[in-house]
Every structure is written in C-alpha cells, then in structure tokens.
Amino acid sequence: MKATGPIPAGYFAVEGELVIGGLTATALVGQAGDTPLFVYSSDHVRLRIADLRAAMPPRLAIHYAMKGNPFPPVLALMNSLVDGFDVASGGEVDLALAAGVNACVISFAGPGKRERELEQAIALGITLNSESEGEVQRALAIGQRLGIAPRLAVRVNPDFDLKGSGMKMGGGAKPFGVDAERVPTLVNRIIAEGAEYRGFHIYAGSQALKADAIIKMQAQTLALVTDLTEAIGVSPPHVNLGGGFGIPYFAGDEPLDIRAVGDALGAALDALPFALARTDFCIELGRYLVGEAGVYLTRIVDRKVSCGETFLITDGGLHHQLAASGNFGTVIRRNYPVAIANRFGAGAEEVASVVGCLCTPLDKLSDKAHLPRADVGDLVAVFCAGAYGASASPANFLGQGPAREILV
Amino acid sequence: MKATGPIPAGYFAVEGELVIGGLTATALVGQAGDTPLFVYSSDHVRLRIADLRAAMPPRLAIHYAMKGNPFPPVLALMNSLVDGFDVASGGEVDLALAAGVNACVISFAGPGKRERELEQAIALGITLNSESEGEVQRALAIGQRLGIAPRLAVRVNPDFDLKGSGMKMGGGAKPFGVDAERVPTLVNRIIAEGAEYRGFHIYAGSQALKADAIIKMQAQTLALVTDLTEAIGVSPPHVNLGGGFGIPYFAGDEPLDIRAVGDALGAALDALPFALARTDFCIELGRYLVGEAGVYLTRIVDRKVSCGETFLITDGGLHHQLAASGNFGTVIRRNYPVAIANRFGAGAEEVASVVGCLCTPLDKLSDKAHLPRADVGDLVAVFCAGAYGASASPANFLGQGPAREILV
Numbered sequence: 001m002k003a004t005g006p007i008p009a010g011y012f013a014v015e016g017e018l019v020i021g022g023l024t025a026t027a028l029v030g031q032a033g034d035t036p037l038f039v040y041s042s043d044h045v046r047l048r049i050a051d052l053r054a055a056m057p058p059r060l061a062i063h064y065a066m067k068g069n070p071f072p073p074v075l076a077l078m079n080s081l082v083d084g085f086d087v088a089s090g091g092e093v094d095l096a097l098a099a100g101v102n103a104c105v106i107s108f109a110g111p112g113k114r115e116r117e118l119e120q121a122i123a124l125g126i127t128l129n130s131e132s133e134g135e136v137q138r139a140l141a142i143g144q145r146l147g148i149a150p151r152l153a154v155r156v157n158p159d160f161d162l163k164g165s166g167m168k169m170g171g172g173a174k175p176f177g178v179d180a181e182r183v184p185t186l187v188n189r190i191i192a193e194g195a196e197y198r199g200f201h202i203y204a205g206s207q208a209l210k211a212d213a214i215i216k217m218q219a220q221t222l223a224l225v226t227d228l229t230e231a232i233g234v235s236p237p238h239v240n241l242g243g244g245f246g247i248p249y250f251a252g253d254e255p256l257d258i259r260a261v262g263d264a265l266g267a268a269l270d271a272l273p274f275a276l277a278r279t280d281f282c283i284e285l286g287r288y289l290v291g292e293a294g295v296y297l298t299r300i301v302d303r304k305v306s307c308g309e310t311f312l313i314t315d316g317g318l319h320h321q322l323a324a325s326g327n328f329g330t331v332i333r334r335n336y337p338v339a340i341a342n343r344f345g346a347g348a349e350e351v352a353s354v355v356g357c358l359c360t361p362l363d364k365l366s367d368k369a370h371l372p373r374a375d376v377g378d379l380v381a382v383f384c385a386g387a388y389g390a391s392a393s394p395a396n397f398l399g400q401g402p403a404r405e406i407l408v
Numbered sequence: 409m410k411a412t413g414p415i416p417a418g419y420f421a422v423e424g425e426l427v428i429g430g431l432t433a434t435a436l437v438g439q440a441g442d443t444p445l446f447v448y449s450s451d452h453v454r455l456r457i458a459d460l461r462a463a464m465p466p467r468l469a470i471h472y473a474m475k476g477n478p479f480p481p482v483l484a485l486m487n488s489l490v491d492g493f494d495v496a497s498g499g500e501v502d503l504a505l506a507a508g509v510n511a512c513v514i515s516f517a518g519p520g521k522r523e524r525e526l527e528q529a530i531a532l533g534i535t536l537n538s539e540s541e542g543e544v545q546r547a548l549a550i551g552q553r554l555g556i557a558p559r560l561a562v563r564v565n566p567d568f569d570l571k572g573s574g575m576k577m578g579g580g581a582k583p584f585g586v587d588a589e590r591v592p593t594l595v596n597r598i599i600a601e602g603a604e605y606r607g608f609h610i611y612a613g614s615q616a617l618k619a620d621a622i623i624k625m626q627a628q629t630l631a632l633v634t635d636l637t638e639a640i641g642v643s644p645p646h647v648n649l650g651g652g653f654g655i656p657y658f659a660g661d662e663p664l665d666i667r668a669v670g671d672a673l674g675a676a677l678d679a680l681p682f683a684l685a686r687t688d689f690c691i692e693l694g695r696y697l698v699g700e701a702g703v704y705l706t707r708i709v710d711r712k713v714s715c716g717e718t719f720l721i722t723d724g725g726l727h728h729q730l731a732a733s734g735n736f737g738t739v740i741r742r743n744y745p746v747a748i749a750n751r752f753g754a755g756a757e758e759v760a761s762v763v764g765c766l767c768t769p770l771d772k773l774s775d776k777a778h779l780p781r782a783d784v785g786d787l788v789a790v791f792c793a794g795a796y797g798a799s800a801s802p803a804n805f806l807g808q809g810p811a812r813e814i815l816v
Contacts, residue, residue, distance in 0.1 A: 067767065067806050088767045091807025110806075112709045112721040112765025132712040134784065157714055167769060173717035175763045301520045304540040306565055309581035313520040322802065327736055329770050355583045357520025359475065359496040361575060362737050376542065392805050394730060398475050398518075399499025 001351045002368045003251035005337035007383055008292035010044050011344075018295070018344035018381055021408030025297055025341035025379050028406065035299040035379065036316035036403040038390050040069070042077050044293035049081045052288075055258040057266035061282035063107070065243060066092055068286025068387035069294070073407040075099035078289070086240070086284045090117035093126065107240065109155055109201055111175045118142050122150045129155040129201035129240070131177055133186055140193050152190050153198035153238065156183050156228070160220045162205025162244045163213040167329060169242075170204035177201070180224060184231040191234060199236030199279065200225055207246040207287065209253055211260040214244050218261075222268050229275050238280045245288035249384050250334045256288075287387040294386025296321055296403070297341055298365075300378045301357065309368075310352040314380055317356015317363045320403045322393040324382055327362055338366040341379035346372035354380050358398050409759045410776045411659030413745035415791055416700035418452050419752075426703070426752035426789055429816030433705055433749035433787050436814065443707040443787065444724035444811040446798050448477070450485050452701035457489045460696075463666040465674035469690035471515070473651060474500055476694025476795035477702070481815040483507035486697070494648070494692045498525035501534065515648065517563055517609055519583045526550050530558045537563040537609035537648070539585055541594055548601050560598050561606035561646065564591055564636070568628045570613025570652045571621040575737060577650075578612035585609070588632060592639040599642060607644030607687065608633055615654040615695065617661055619668040622652050626669070630676050637683050646688045653696035657792050658742045664696075695795040702794025704729055704811070705749055706773075708786045709765065717776075718760040722788055725764015725771045728811040730801040732790055735770055746774040749787040754780035762788055766806050 017024040020039050023031065028039050052062060061083035066075060070092060076099045078085070084105040085096050096106055108121050109129035118135070119142050121128055130136045130152050143150040157179050161171030169176055178186055183200075191197050202221045208214055221241050229236060245256055269281060298316030305311070318325035326333030338354060340346070348370040356363035365382055374380070395402040425432040428447050431439065436447050460470060469491035474483060478500060484507045486493070492513040493504050504514055516529050517537035526543070527550050529536055538544045538560050551558040565587050569579030577584055586594055591608075599605050610629045616622055629649050637644060653664055677689060706724030713719070726733035734741030746762060748754070756778040764771035773790055782788070803810040 070807060087807070089765070089807040091809055093807075095807060110765060110767045111712075111719075111763065112723055112725070114709055114723055114765075132710050134710050134712060169769060173715035173719075174769070175712070175714070175719040175721055175761070176767070176769075177714075179714055301522055302540050302542050304519075304542060304583070306583070306585075306587055307581035311519075311581075311583040313583055315520055315522055317520070329735065329768075331739070353583070355519065357497070357518060357522075359518045359584070360737075361577060361582070361584075392802050394800050394802050396803070397800050399478060399495070399497040399501075399503060401499055 001370050002335055004335040004366060004369050005250045005384065006248050006253065007337045007339060010047070013345040016343055016346065018339065018341040020295055023408060025381065028408065029297060029379065032404045032406050034404060035297055036320055037297045038294055038385060038403055038405040039297060040071065040074055040290065040294045040386055040405070040407045042407055045077060045290060046081065048289055048293065052258060055262035057262060057269055059269055059281060060265065061280060063240070063282045063284040064289060065284045065286030066096060069290045070095050070391055071405050071407065072099050074290060075101065077407065084282060090120055093120060107153065107201070122146060122148055125151060127151045127153055127198045129153050131155050133178065136186060136190060140195060143195060149194055149196045151196045151198050153201050154178055154183055154186055155201040156180050156224065158202055158204050158221065158224055160204060160217065162208050162217045164208050164210050165205030165213070165244060166207030166246065168205045176203070180228065183228055187232045197234065197237070199238040200228065201240040203242035205244050208244045209246045209248065209256050211257040214261050215264040217244060218265055219268055222272065226273060226276065235275050236279050241281060241283050243283060243285045243288070245285055247287060247291045247384060249336055291384050291387035294389060296382040296385035296389060298380050300374055300376055300380060303375050310350060312352050312354045312374055312380065313357060314354060314365065315357055316403065317358045317365065318393065319358060319395050319397045319400045320393050321365060321382060321385065321389055323388050325362060325364055328392065333367065335366045335369060337383040338369055339381045340372050340374045341381040343372040343374065343378070349373045409778050410743055412743040412774060412777050413658045413792065414656050414661065415745045415747060418455070421753040424751060424754065426747065426749040428703060431816060433789065436816065437705060437787065440812045440814050442812060443705055444728055445705045446702055446793060446811055446813040447705060448479065448482055448698065448702045448794055448813070448815045450815055453485060453698060454489065456697055456701065460666060463670035465670060465677055467677055467689060468673065469688060471648070471690045471692040472697060473692045473694030474504060477698045478503050478799055479813050479815065480507050482698060483509065485815065492690060498528055501528060515561065515609070530554060530556055533559060535559045535561055535606045537561050539563050541586065544594060544598060548603060551603060557602055557604045559604045559606050561609050562586055562591055562594055563609040564588055564632065566610055566612050566629065566632055568612060568625065570616050570625045572616050572618050573613030573652060574615030574654065576613045584611070588636065591636055595640045605642065605645070607646040608636065609648040611650035613652050616652045617654045617656065617664050619665040622669050623672040625652060626673055627676055630680065634681055634684065643683050644687050649689060649691050651691060651693045651696070653693050655695060655699045655792060657744055699792050699795035702797060704790040704793035704797060706788050708782055708784050708788060711783050718758060720760050720762045720782055720788065721765060722762060722773065723765055724811065725766045725773065726801065727766060727803050727805045727808045728801050729773060729790060729793065729797055731796050733770060733772055736800065741775065743774045743777060745791040746777055747789045748780050748782045749789040751780040751782065751786070757781045
C-alpha cells in the first residue's frame, strides 16, 4: 500500500457522493455529457482569493499566472477577482483578451518571445517582462516602427533561489531574465530610449510549502529591488515579486501558512526606503489560486487482477494528468489525492492501483492506493487537478483527445 | 559540455544545410510556412522497412503501431508498406480508416477500451487484443447484440520482460493482458461462445538496442505460445510477438543488429511444433519504423548569456518534444541528437544550451551541447523526432499550440 495525498479542504459528501459546487459527481458528469471531466469550483477559487487577500498586506496586488489554468470560464472568473494577469505567449494574450481582460493589466514574461508576439503586445499596451538585452533591442525597434513607447519591465535573474521549491527559477545560469549586475545598464537604456519603464519581475521558484522559505525569498527579492533601484537612480513604478506559493499534493505535505507570509511581507514593505514608497507591488500566482479548486473525474471501465494485484482501469489517464502520473518535473512518483467519487467518505476496503486507458506503463494515476471497493462504472476523483492538468498534458496521445471541462 | 546523441544515418548537408527529402531545412520551413516544424522523410521510412524485411524471415508480417506517429500522411504511407496496423483507441481507429487502412488488418490493444470503442471495433471486424476477462465478456455481449462474431485475440501478460528495454510491459503485475495461467480458460470460452478466435498478443517491452535481449524475449514468447497452444488444444490463427526494437537516442547508443534478430527468429519459427505450422506471426513496431525518419526544426529567437553560460532560445520546446526534454519516462535527462540545421556539418565552436520558449526550467532541448556558433534566426534540428513527438507532447501548454508537420 502506498499513501495518497491529502484531499484539499472544501470537498465533502452528500449521500455518499463527492459534491462540487452543490452538484454530485454523477450529476456533474451528466451535465458535462461524459467522462473524463475536469470540474473547477468557482466557490473554491473565490474563497481562496478572499483568504489570500485577508492574509496579505493591502498594498500587495494579486495577479493570476494564467498558465496554471487557461480555461476561458476560469479566466473570466479570475478577471473579476484579481488585479492583473501574467501571460507567457501570444496565445495566452488572445485567450485573456477574449475573456475580457484589459490589456493594461497584462504582463508578458517568457524567454522566447517571437517578433509577432512582441509586436502584438506593444500595440496593445501590454507590459513586457523583458528577458534579455536582445529582446529589449527588438522591442525598442518595434516601438519605433509602430510609433508606440513600449511598456518595458526587466525580468531579473536573481542570484538566490526559493529553498524547498518544486521548481527553481533563480540562483545560477538561467534562460530567464537578465543577470542582476547587468540590469542597471539595461534599465537606463530603456529609459534613455524613451520606452515606458515599468519596473522589475523577479521569480525565484514555485511550489514551496514552507512559509520561512517564501519569507526569506521575498526579503531577498526586496533587498535586490532596493539595490537595483539605488544603482539605477529611478524608482520602479511596479515590482512583480513572483510566486512560489505551493499546494499540498502528497502525503505529509502541509498547507502553506499564508498568514505568516503576509505578516512578514507587510512588515518588509513598511520598511522599504523612500525610493520605493510609491512603487506598486504584486505577487503572481497560478497553481495556488486554482490548483485545489479542480477535480478530475474519470470512469472505471475495467477492474482486473494481475499477479494478485488489483487494477482499476479508467477512461482517463496521463493524457490529461501528466503531472499526477509522475511524468512532469518529478523524479520520484508519488500519489496525488484520489478517491472513489461515488463512494466519497466510505472507508478503505482494498488496495488497488488506478491506471489510465493508455497502452503504456507510465499511465498510472494512483499506485497501490487504499480505497473503498470500486467497480466498472464507478467514478474516480483525482484532486489538485485545477492547475497544470488539462493544458499541461498530451491530450492527443494515442488518439484520445481532450477531456471535458466545466466551471461550477 | 555534455554529449549529444548520435545523428541517425541518412542525413547530410548540401552547401552547409541539412537536407531532408531533397530539400534544405530553410526550404522545408518555407514550404511549411513557419517553425516549429516536424519533417518526416518518406525515403527514410521506405528504406527502414525494406532493410527490416530483408533481415526478417519472410513468414513474419510487419505491423505499424500507429501510436508512434499518427500524422495522416504518415499513415497513408505506412498503409502502402506494412501488413497491418495496431491501434490503441477508437480515435486511432478513425485516423487509420481515414488514411485508407482496411479494418480487417487492424488490431486494437489497450487496457481501457470503452463500450463504444468495443462496439465500433466489432462492427468493423477489427481484431480486439482482449486485455481481461471482463473485456471479453463485454465484447461477447456486444457481438450478440449486433449479431456479429467478434474477432478476439487474447493479450497475454508474460511472466518475463524485455531486458534492457526502455519500458517493461511484462514480468509481474500489469494492467495489460491476462496472466498466462488464466489464458487457456479464457480462450476456450471465446471459442465456445462462438467468437472468432484470433490468437495471441504478447508485448514484453519496448526500446531495446541489444539483439541478444530481443532474441531471448522472442524465444520466450514463442515458448509461451507453444505452451498455451498445447494447453488450449487449438492452433492460434495469428500471433503478435510485440515489438521492442529500439533506436539510438543518446551518446554511446548503438543501433540494433536486426540481422541477428532476424536470423534467430527465422530459426525459431522453423523449429516450431506442428500445431503452430499454419499460424501467422507478426511484429508490431512504431518507433523503429518512424523515429529516425523525423526531424524537429525550431528557430532561435534569442541568444543570451547568464552567469557565463550561453542559451539559445527557440520558438519550440517541450510542448512538442516532451521526451527530448527529458520529461517523459526518463529518470536521468540526456541529450537527444541536435544540430544547427543551417550550419549542418560545421565544426563545433562553443558550448550552448538549447531551450524552448516556455517559462519553465523543464523546457530544455539540449543541455550544454557542443555546437557551431548560432544566432537569432538560425534553425535548430532535433533528430529522432519521428515517433512520440508531436502527438505525445502537451501542445497547448502555455498557449502555444501544435507544431506544423510535413511528410516529404
């Protein structure tokens, strides 16, 4: 038997069935038409953002990193709840605009921005988090050609990382941002060339669960911003402090203490020098805002025994849940939280592995989990499916195609 | 510096540019309209299959496992070159039929076949490689309802695996197939219920480069088939011996010696007992037929230095090349074969990392490779991109969308 991750708060059973947004899993599948299905809870997102705002200092803006979940109804919901959107491609710009997001609250980071993406962003007044001197050069040339002053922030490659983070984005040679020592020269050039200087973007890592690690990273980030501002001699209008707020996926993971993070950040912002007194600060979060708000529902199509082990074979799989299968950025595979959705809350009766329908041994949704007895037709719920699920998985692998998605 | 994999045979330079199917990389991109682009060479596929047929015993049929590359023009090409198609979903059935494949040469394996997929396959006369007793039960019921005798083979979970294979599909508890000791009972039931008994499917592993390992696996497979046939008392009309033929991806990998495999298999088939004298045998290959026939071309959009390391940032990435980025079924990331396509054959001048345009440190196409000097606008070629590339990667991640594909 192998442990499964902790089921996030906010999910409960009505008459033995998992309920999301007031509807049972069976009713949700009926409404969507079929499995596999991603269900996203707007209540969960709203509550998460309200709790976050209560914990963070009022001065801090909250941006949504839409790479976490670009489902159009989720974007529209987020547009009513957050202060800005962070995008990573021209495709994401299009999706954000279609969801009603105002271009002036969009910032665009990404190390490989194509000429046409720069042009689109500049024409729309989107802030570019510039990743290199070359990119700034191209943006300035496009601005000149279009007769528009590009809105340019500089993404800084910090010389520190986020300890304990799932993905380190700083501390050494990186394809992201400009090494800190070259930033003052670049910013002075941006200003001298008549672009609109927008400040800094500093992203040191993601998916951390220890408040101490995030507090330390934010302190280091603010110290770096202070040093850079002093060296440049111009106050940054805006500073994006990055993200890093993680969610529990695996057994033993504890939720991040956002109150501790918010208190420390409030004190740190209060202690900033005069040169940063009028600077706007934000954090950008994707997974933290939507990850726990999503559940992946997939139906059991076969139950079988091989060499004494029980397998529950579903109509879903890694083509929708690459990360849950352990094949995306993880070295050791561990079980996400899973449950039998139509026997939610029932006691565990057997050890079974939940696998997908793909013809590959990689397609494992839960290895040797302790579950209520389940059979063909029952629904499996994989939790923590709201971020980096549908859009971060190879949907067309083996001719399967995408899952359905609904926001309730 | 880290080594890159060996560039497959058949790729050469004309005036300093990589040529595929008589066209330079630049011309190919021009014809397709843009990068990123997968180019598949029909000459390469034809030559590969001709060499394979020359090495294998004439009695052996060759099937294409279309999960490797389901691009419609590739399917149409394969349809003129191979003896059968192995599919893994109803979606793949649709693609094969659209490419002109005759349903009677299709076999369908996969542990999670949905009711509607079984129904479609039975109605079309497709052979089902049955993965469990439950699936056989459902297929028989559907056959009865439709008034059609389903064509049923049994996928056997072998008690051995393919040594040194990249992916083991046998030797222990597996979601695939039926444990060997339960197969005779199941086959007798299939026959008794009036279904058309089609024989066995035995797939022990994939991506092996050692002829000895494949020879041993095929000998074990034939011994298992012999034992099962004796226990059942009925000759199998058809036996699918699986695949396992690998291609070199990484430095130090050597091509598989197919002559040795073919000679041993020929001798083994000649030595089979009378009960298997009229049985048709096939192997099913995907990666081996198309993997080396494909090249992924992506354009450099930025060149930058961070902490003394050079990064070439491209407009492609793991959203098309998940396996090359080291994020699909690999524990330790190693470099695929890469080259600067418009300086093909030029001497290496610097160490540079080739990364994709995604905002994640996972998006690495080649780590610290030794390459000719390249700059913005140059084309990077990633080889061994013909199988498990376009269809096995999260194309929509970060709003990117699919790559272009052409067969030349």
